[in-house]
Amino acid sequence: xxxxxVSNTGxxxxxxxxxxxxxxxxxxxxxxxxxxxxxxxxxxxxxxDWVEQAILDVKACLDSSDCPDHADSGFGPKGDKQCxxxxxxxxxxxxxx
Numbered sequence: 001x002x003x004x005x006v007s008n009t010g011x012x013x014x015x016x017x018x019x020x021x022x023x024x025x026x027x028x029x030x031x032x033x034x035x036x037x038x039x040x041x042x043x044x045x046x047x048x049d050w051v052e053q054a055i056l057d058v059k060a061c062l063d064s065s066d067c068p069d070h071a072d073s074g075f076g077p078k079g080d081k082q083c084x085x086x087x088x089x090x091x092x093x094x095x096x097x
Contacts, residue, residue: 012042 016038061068070086073079081087 006048008046008048010044010046012044014040014042016040 018036018038070083070089072082072086075081075083
């Protein structure tokens, strides 16, 4: 914003190194190797309508004297664990800390 005209269209440059092609990485000269890359330009249509309110919500949270609820899931290798800080606070409560 700030008076700038900002497009909702963004781009990702995706580069994937491929070492498993037919002749491998080695060149005819045994002292040289060459890795080939697959490069893609991915267009993304975004929407920033939510950003301003999210920033205001974060500020309100930081200014608050109350701690927000912690996530009950979404963490750990399977996504079934709670936030590590919630785990810490639960253990502190168990020991009256």
